[in-house]
Structures are given as C-alpha cells and as structure tokens.
Amino acid sequence: MTLTAHSIIAGANAEAPSVEAACSAAAEAFATYRATSPEQRSAFLNQVADEIEADRSALVEAAVSESGLPEARIAGEVGRTTGQLRMFADVVRLGDHLGVRLDPALPDRTPLPRPDLRQRMIPLGPVAVFGASNFPLAFSTAGGDTASALAAGCPVVVKGHPAHPRTGELVARAVTRAVAAHDLPAGVFSFLLASDGQSGIELGQELVRDPRLRAVGFTGSRGGGLALVAAAADRSEPIPVYAEMSSINPVVVLPGALADGDVHALASAYVGSLSLGAGQFCTNPGLLCLPEGANGDAFVAAAGEAVAEATGQRMLTRGIAEAYTRGTSALRDRAGVRVVAQGASGGEDAPAPQVVEAKTLGGVTDEVFGASGVVVRYSDAESLVTHLEGLEGQLTATVHYAPADVEAARTLLPVLEQKVGRILFNGWPTGVEVGHAMVHGGPFPATSDGRSTSVGSLAIERFQRPVCYQDVPAELLPDAVRDDNPWGLRRRLDGELE
Amino acid sequence: MTLTAHSIIAGANAEAPSVEAACSAAAEAFATYRATSPEQRSAFLNQVADEIEADRSALVEAAVSESGLPEARIAGEVGRTTGQLRMFADVVRLGDHLGVRLDPALPDRTPLPRPDLRQRMIPLGPVAVFGASNFPLAFSTAGGDTASALAAGCPVVVKGHPAHPRTGELVARAVTRAVAAHDLPAGVFSFLLASDGQSGIELGQELVRDPRLRAVGFTGSRGGGLALVAAAADRSEPIPVYAEMSSINPVVVLPGALADGDVHALASAYVGSLSLGAGQFCTNPGLLCLPEGANGDAFVAAAGEAVAEATGQRMLTRGIAEAYTRGTSALRDRAGVRVVAQGASGGEDAPAPQVVEAKTLGGVTDEVFGASGVVVRYSDAESLVTHLEGLEGQLTATVHYAPADVEAARTLLPVLEQKVGRILFNGWPTGVEVGHAMVHGGPFPATSDGRSTSVGSLAIERFQRPVCYQDVPAELLPDAVRDDNPWGLRRRLDGELE
Numbered sequence A, B: 001m002t003l004t005a006h007s008i009i010a011g012a013n014a015e016a017p018s019v020e021a022a023c024s025a026a027a028e029a030f031a032t033y034r035a036t037s038p039e040q041r042s043a044f045l046n047q048v049a050d051e052i053e054a055d056r057s058a059l060v061e062a063a064v065s066e067s068g069l070p071e072a073r074i075a076g077e078v079g080r081t082t083g084q085l086r087m088f089a090d091v092v093r094l095g096d097h098l099g100v101r102l103d104p105a106l107p108d109r110t111p112l113p114r115p116d117l118r119q120r121m122i123p124l125g126p127v128a129v130f131g132a133s134n135f136p137l138a139f140s141t142a143g144g145d146t147a148s149a150l151a152a153g154c155p156v157v158v159k160g161h162p163a164h165p166r167t168g169e170l171v172a173r174a175v176t177r178a179v180a181a182h183d184l185p186a187g188v189f190s191f192l193l194a195s196d197g198q199s200g201i202e203l204g205q206e207l208v209r210d211p212r213l214r215a216v217g218f219t220g221s222r223g224g225g226l227a228l229v230a231a232a233a234d235r236s237e238p239i240p241v242y243a244e245m246s247s248i249n250p251v252v253v254l255p256g257a258l259a260d261g262d263v264h265a266l267a268s269a270y271v272g273s274l275s276l277g278a279g280q281f282c283t284n285p286g287l288l289c290l291p292e293g294a295n296g297d298a299f300v301a302a303a304g305e306a307v308a309e310a311t312g313q314r315m316l317t318r319g320i321a322e323a324y325t326r327g328t329s330a331l332r333d334r335a336g337v338r339v340v341a342q343g344a345s346g347g348e349d350a351p352a353p354q355v356v357e358a359k360t361l362g363g364v365t366d367e368v369f370g371a372s373g374v375v376v377r378y379s380d381a382e383s384l385v386t387h388l389e390g391l392e393g394q395l396t397a398t399v400h401y402a403p404a405d406v407e408a409a410r411t412l413l414p415v416l417e418q419k420v421g422r423i424l425f426n427g428w429p430t431g432v433e434v435g436h437a438m439v440h441g442g443p444f445p446a447t448s449d450g451r452s453t454s455v456g457s458l459a460i461e462r463f464q465r466p467v468c469y470q471d472v473p474a475e476l477l478p479d480a481v482r483d484d485n486p487w488g489l490r491r492r493l494d495g496e497l498e
Helices: A019-034 A038-054 A056-067 A071-094 A144-152 A165-181 A200-209 A222-233 A255-260 A263-279 A294-309 A318-333 A381-389 A403-417 A457-463 B019-034 B038-054 B056-067 B071-094 B144-152 B165-181 B200-209 B222-233 B255-260 B263-279 B294-309 B318-333 B381-389 B403-417 B457-463
Strands: A005-009 A101-103 A117-123 A127-130 A156-159 A189-194 A215-219 A241-244 A251-253 A287-291 A337-342 A354-358 A372-378 A396-400 A422-425 A464-470 B005-009 B101-103 B117-123 B127-130 B156-159 B189-194 B215-219 B241-244 B251-253 B287-291 B337-342 B354-358 B372-378 B394-400 B420-425 B464-470
Touching: A019 A117, A019 A156, A019 A189, A019 A200, A038 A056, A038 A071, A038 A144, A038 A165, A056 A071, A056 A165, A071 A144, A071 A457, A127 A144, A127 A200, A144 A156, A144 A215, A144 A457, A156 A200, A165 A189, A189 A200, A200 A222, A215 A222, A215 A457, A222 A241, A222 B222, A255 A263, A255 A287, A255 A294, A255 A403, A263 A294, A263 A372, A287 A294, A287 A381, A294 A337, A294 A354, A294 A372, A318 A337, A318 A354, A318 A372, A372 A381, A381 A403, A396 A403, A403 A422, A457 A464, B019 B117, B019 B156, B019 B189, B019 B200, B038 B056, B038 B071, B038 B144, B038 B165, B056 B071, B056 B165, B071 B144, B071 B457, B127 B144, B127 B200, B144 B156, B144 B215, B144 B457, B156 B200, B165 B189, B189 B200, B200 B222, B215 B222, B215 B457, B222 B241, B255 B263, B255 B287, B255 B294, B255 B403, B263 B294, B263 B372, B287 B294, B287 B381, B294 B337, B294 B354, B294 B372, B318 B337, B318 B354, B318 B372, B372 B381, B381 B403, B394 B403, B403 B420, B457 B464
Parallel strands: A127 A156, A127 A215, A156 A189, A215 A241, A251 A287, A251 A396, A287 A372, A354 A372, A396 A422, A422 B464, A464 B420, B127 B156, B127 B215, B156 B189, B215 B241, B251 B287, B251 B394, B287 B372, B354 B372, B394 B420
Antiparallel strands: A005 A189, A101 A117, A117 A464, A337 A354, B005 B189, B101 B117, B117 B464, B337 B354
C-alpha cells in the first residue's frame, strides 16, 4: 500500500503527493546533488537561510499561532534556524568533514609494494527527517537534521509535524525556492504531511521502510523513536536512525554551592529553567539532586514558593498537555512522593507546573514532558553517585559547584561522562548553543545512537561514510582526493594532517 | 544462567572463568584504563606488539597447525598484527582521534552570552571482540578490532575462535604480560573460550547481552553477525555492533582492459586471487563481470584452464569445507549455470576450486566462502550498471580498465561508491593494506554498520563518542581540553583547526 500525503512541496508529483513520489524524486536527485562542489552546496545552504529570512514575518505569525509559543521565542528560533544553515554552509566550504586521507603508493616497499590509497567521506543517500513539535523551526522542516543532511550531500524528505502544518509548509516553500534558484533537481527536498484522517505514524513508518532512504533523523518521544528504530532494523537493508528521545537531565547541587550561593536565587533560576516554554525542552531539568540538611530544605522551600507563583502556559498540543497531566498525577500518587508545590493552571491545555520530592528514584525517572520536576536528596558523595549510576543515558547533566566541592566534583565527572552527552556547570541545561563544540546527544535512551550529536557542526558526520580509492587512475579520481587538490582541502598524508 | 568458559586469561577469576567474571573485571578496569595518557596507552600498545613478537615462533607453529594455512602467510600475519598495534600506538600518541573542539566563551555576545564549550571523544566502555576463523592473528585475539578498541581506551573481552584455541591463548598471554608490565588492571583484557561441549554461540550471546559491554566487534558469517546484531538490539540498552559479514566483491573487466591486456595473464591472476588461502578471504573475488564477445570468451577459457590446474587447499575447519562443498554444488545445479571448470580436490577438507558462468545474477550472489567464482557477462555499459545496481552492499569492487574505457568507468564510479567501501583498479581485492586511508567496510550486508572501517586507523572512531563540557571550571577540565593543552593536541578553535 502506498499512502498519499496531504501536501508535497517539490518532489515528483505535486498532484498525487506520496512517500513513493518523494523518495523516488530524492533518489533521482541524489547523484546530481552529491556532485555539487563545496562552493555550490555552501551557496545553496546560505540561500535556504536567506529564503527563510525573507518570510520571517509570515513564519513568526504562523509558528506563534500554531505552537502557542511566545513571539520572542519564535523570533529567536528563526535566527537559530538560519544561523544553523549558515554554519553548515561554512563547514561545507571548509571541507574538513570530507576527512580526506592519502597514503601514497610505495612501489619499492618490500616484501610487497603499497598501492595508492585515498579516502574520503561520501553522503549516505536520501534522508528522512521527522519534524519535532517543540521547535517548529529549529528542529523541524529546515532545522538541524535537515541542515546537516543537506550539508553532507543527502536529499531530504521531511515528514512535517501535524502540530504546525502551516509553519512547515512555509519553510518548505522557502527551501524549494532555494532549490530552484540553484538549478538543483526538485527531489533534493520534499515535504510530506499526513492528510486529514490519515495517521502520521503510518506515514512515518512507510517513509522509514522506503528502500531508497538511507538514514533517519527524528526528535520526539521515546515510543515514537523506538518505533522508527524497530522499523529501520526490520528492513531488508537496515539503516541508521538518529532519534533524540528522552531525557530528565539531572541537576546536581553540591553542598558548597548551596552554602556559598544565594539559595533563593538558585531555586528561582531552577524553576525558571523548569517552566521555560512550558517545560517543553528535551533538556528540561526533570531531576534535581540536592543534599540533605538545612540548606537543601531551604532550597526546596524556595523552589516551592517559586513554583506556587508560576502559571501553566499553553502546551504545544492537546495530546502533550494530556500526557503531562497524566504523568504529573501519577507522580503525585506514587508512594514516597511528596508534592512540594504546584502552580496555577493557565487554562485549557495549560496545566500547572509542579515540583515533587521523592524518597528514592524508583519509578520517578521516566520523562514527563513539561514543567514537572522531581527532587531527590542525597546524604553524601557516595549516595549521590549511587543515584546517578542508576539513571539511564541522558542528554545533559548539570552541576552546581563551589571551589569547596572540588573533591566531590572530581569523583562525579567520570560518572557523568558515562551517562550524558553534555556536562555543564553552574548554569541550566535549557538553551542549547549551536556551535562546533556542542553535543546534543548521549547514551540510550537519550538518543538511539550516542555516538553522535544532533546540534552543532559535528552532526554532519551522521550522514556520511568513508570510501577508499585504491590505484584509481588520476583521470577518474573525485576532486576531493585529486593530487592537485582543487578544493584546497586540509588532508591527512600518511596519517598526519598536511 | 551464567556460562563458564574453558579458559580465561587475566580477568577476575581464572579458577572459575565466565562471562560474568570477564565483564565485571572489564567494567572495573575501565576507569583506570581510559584515564591513561596518550603516552601511557601508546607505550602499552607497543608493548603488546613486542610481547607478540617475542612469541613469534611458538605462535607461527600453533597457528599453522591449527589453521592449515602456509607458514609464510602466518608469518606475514604476525607482522600485520604487530604493525597494526604499532600504528594505533602512533595514532594514540598523535591524539587527533580525540577530536578536541573549543568554542570559547563570548560573555559580551548579544542577545545572549555564549558559554565556554569544549568537546572531546571518550571511549564507549568495555568492548566484546569475536575472533575470526580466517585470520587467526590479524583479526582475532589481538587483531584489528582489539587493537582499535584498546587504542580508543576500551577494555576488551575476546571470545576466542574455537578453530585456533592454542593460538588465541598464546596471544592472550602475550597481551596479559603487557597489561601487567604497564601496571594496568587485569580486566583491561580477557580471553574466553567455550569449554568442551559448550556452544560457542551461546557463550557469544551471553557476552553480547552483558549490560557492562558497550560495543561489539565481529568478523564472520552473515548468520553469526546478524544474530549478534539482533541480540544487541534486544538489550534494554542497545549497543553498536560492528559485524563484518558477507561480500562477493564484484570484479568488473571493461572491454578496453581485455582488448589491451594479456588475457591469459589476467585470467591467471584472477584465479590466483580467487584461490589464495583456499579462497578464505572476506575480499575474495566471488563475482566477475565480463563483456560478451570473443575477448570475454577467451578470458573464460583461460580462467577455466587455470582453475582446472588448481588443487584445493585444506580449509580452516571441517564446517567451512562442508559449507563450501554444499554451496558450490548448489551453484552447479542451478538452471542457467554452466560449470567453466573445477580443479582437483586436495584431500579431506580441501575441496576443489570452481568457476561457473551464470546467465543472470538471480540466485548466484550469495557468498560461498572459499575458492568459488561466478562469471556473468554483460552486453554494454547499461547492462553492466543493471548488474551492479542489483547487488547488495560489498566490501570492495574492482575495475579492470584501460584508457579507452574512460567513459564507462566514469559512469560506473558513482554506482560503485553507493555499493562498496573500497574501489580498486587493475588489481585484485584480496590483500588489505593496513593504513590510514584504508576502508574495510561497506553497506549492509558487507557490514552491519557501513559508516566505519574495521581495518586502518579510522577504526578507532568506532569505539568513541563525543562529550561536551560547558563552563566547566579549569581545575576540573580533562587534560585533552585544558587551556594549556598539556598533551600538545591539534584542536579545532571555533570550527577551524589551530
């Protein structure tokens, strides 16, 4: 069965949009698109950014209305989306991601001559990207996954998120204009939305099963991510799935930080991070580890006051609000859990933020997407390590620290390194910088593939694989590995960078 | 149920060896081992090479007797094994694999300051390595997978191959001496063998299911590899499996190469590569694509003569010889298949080499491990591309080429790039150079993860993942990302190499 989709931008058949049409167009476009030079591909990515910027006011209006997120936040997301595309334009022009390695022939080596060996990275092929609900721009249609896949040389088929169809379609039209402006084949980018009454899940499954696709980028729920991982593994040719799924982002407050710091300011910053954007961030601080004793008690009390004063904000979708309400209610009903405070409801689909304190971590470490915090207490460094070692893989871990905590922090760091993709000190995990040193990833189930990041320039490596050319005649060598180095790449000669 | 193993070298409990003991020792050793400096780890790897070299004569004797492979080949494998370890010692000392990236703080940036961000690669954790039957040294106990995992900072638990238990144990003792000489925890390296009457498969499954292991390296059959992939995916925390499994390594002879070249010499070189080491190479040229017409006919006739003169060599195990006999017999019985020639049997477990010609590729593209070749003919460049596009992923593709073939080769190259990990011209795929530009990998089912290589220095990246440090105080930063760069690493500053 081939599903039809509500809309397709670009691709082969706008009258009868379908996974089939989009994937077939992507496969057809691949050879041409991957053959673009660094300059061409870089210019195309910059143009995508320009086209999105040109639609800024329409985009902001649509995204605010569809997501319920504040205008300032959405405006910032436009900048992040275009900034991300421009960063990858620079990365592509530099060309280091091609990882060129040359081991020249040694015809006189004994006992055997060495052949001429040249290596470069090539793009995997067409990539499916699933738009995320919580970042209608920066992690959706032309968000991080799309930008890094296009940068690697992979055509992209986006499954738009049903929570922001209009925003998705506007962005898709902007990308499509850039494709046309650079005379690229239309199949370089397609955008599919489930039609009315059609299940988005079914559409997504069909997409992942399409034999022409070579990788999947996804940001969303653990259930959704695991379903895609299973579908991809079940193909006759399995493909990698980069699913960013579930994290409660432990925050550790060390005793010195509590003794030295302003407990009220710290607690209020915690609640600020917890309730930012209705708590709808992958990096939301869902778990706080606090020392036992008076300072910790004071922090809990202060956090309770701050939460009690907070009001729920409209969540992205009714389904997300309902899941939050179920999750927070289950937490409250759990034995050993005490409600520290709840805020006020902000109306329909805007449930109250909540902080609870749990005696143990048993049963309270599943992510509740939204402004729901769990506090757990520790007696000493050893019991803290026990807490942390019991956790699943996470995107981030945060440590609040003063110089007096140096020994505890030294013990903690290797433990945290085994659990997370990013370790941050004296800050809050919400807010992910887009740059070269960022890691937005981490061990399972934070992601389905902890060897990579979905934010930052390293993300381009997810959509590549190495190929070696042995004794290939000069007239046939790809530009990246030619002797005269026409792209001016930094290359590795006999293992050392030139 | 915890299985006991026949023997364990190092690890926690030599009296009651088991997966449990080995994995628990590996997990315990991990923190110490991964904290070694580049100099320390590099010296340890060199010592492993020295210890293996010190046992050279005993090793050669054991491996020749257990594998039936000629002494010259095994002696070469000792050199390859130690050379591989020394290459990784150099890679570790250089430190580029740590991929350090620094995005310094921008406290005055508007609208938001940028935090201080630092990234490095860390080792995944303990790794299970499955010894391969066909390379008792270079792909077994201290072979490529072990060397690259140890280089990355991962303790290794080897499941020795039952076809060469004595060789494996000798190598394991050499590694263990190096571990002791460098005062490393014993769990850095363990070696397990299934005990008499115990199924090696069961032992391997238990190993892959152990929650302390973080990755798997395997070289062997498609069935064996897929079973490990399934077991790893089925864990509550799935882990990556690098299985190198199945490849028929298509060789394309272009018309010009046939017109220009010495057809007899070419055919005889083909049969030489096909029957080298009883054909027991992952890169064995199992499929040859030859033009229709008189020159192609002459090649087939010459290849037939060469095969008819060849004698079977003893295969690695009785099971492998039996599978070869079944596979070649099934090929002969297939409709549309004509036997070009068979050689002579070389006695028990030394079945005859064989070349057949097939009308189409239907049903003849499954790997038959051993000296079994299939020839298929093509009428023009288009039919050749159709042949190749119908193939599954492969480790290698070989092109025999003369300048007159340039147009056909240009058409072919992008097709081959999508199918294989290594493309070679005017040579034969057997013989894999260990170096920096090598790729011994390729799309499924050549490997279970085509984004990597199991031979060459890039293999170290399979056992690492990135971690980001945000605003971590100077006194807590790992050496690799400290401002004063004590290891003298080449680092990326704001995206550009320093």
